[in-house]
Every structure is written in structure tokens, then in C-alpha cells.
Amino acid sequence: MMEKTFEEALVRLEEIIRKLENGELSLEESLKLFEEGIALARHCNLKLDEAQGKVEVLLGIEDGVIRTEEFQPEEE
Numbered sequence: 629m630m631e632k633t634f635e636e637a638l639v640r641l642e643e644i645i646r647k648l649e650n651g652e653l654s655l656e657e658s659l660k661l662f663e664e665g666i667a668l669a670r671h672c673n674l675k676l677d678e679a680q681g682k683v684e685v686l687l688g689i690e691d692g693v694i695r696t697e698e699f700q701p702e703e704e
Contacts, residue, residue, distance in 0.1 A: 634673075634675040637668045637675070638668075638672055640664075641669060641672065642667055643667040644662075644668070645665065648662065648665070
């Protein structure tokens with residue numbers, strides 16, 4: 629099985645949250661989904677960490693010092 633993209637994992641995580649919040653699942657089903665959700669959350673966190681690392685690398689090195697800046701999204 630191929631590794632999920634960040635977006636795919638996030639969509640699945642949102643599905644799991646909706647199902648768990650619904651409260652109509654058995655305890656066994658809830659625990660299974662909870663376990664999957666934790667794994668997906670960790671996967672998403674790892675993908676975000678990787679993206680942050682890439683952004684920092686893209687900012688580059690000046691005078692032998694890595695220059696990093698916090699990403700500031702544009703307000704809509």
C-alpha cells in the first residue's frame with residue numbers, strides 16, 4: 629500500500645473524527661478508529677515537520693549561517 633499524502637491522511641482523519649463524534653459505533657469499532665486516527669495524526673505531523681524543514685532549507689544559508697524565518701500566511 630502506498631503512503632498517504634498529507635491531504636489524503638487529513639481527509640481520512642476528518643472522517644474518523646466525524647464517526648467518533650457521532651457516538652453510534654461499538655466500543656471495538658471506536659477503538660479501532662481511534663488507533664487509526666492516532667496513526668494518521670502522527671503521519672500528518674511528520675509531513676508538516678518535513679515541509680518545515682524544506683522551507684528552512686529553501687531560505688538558504690548566508691555567510692555560513694542558516695537563515696530561517698517563521699512562515700506568515702497572508703490574511704484573506
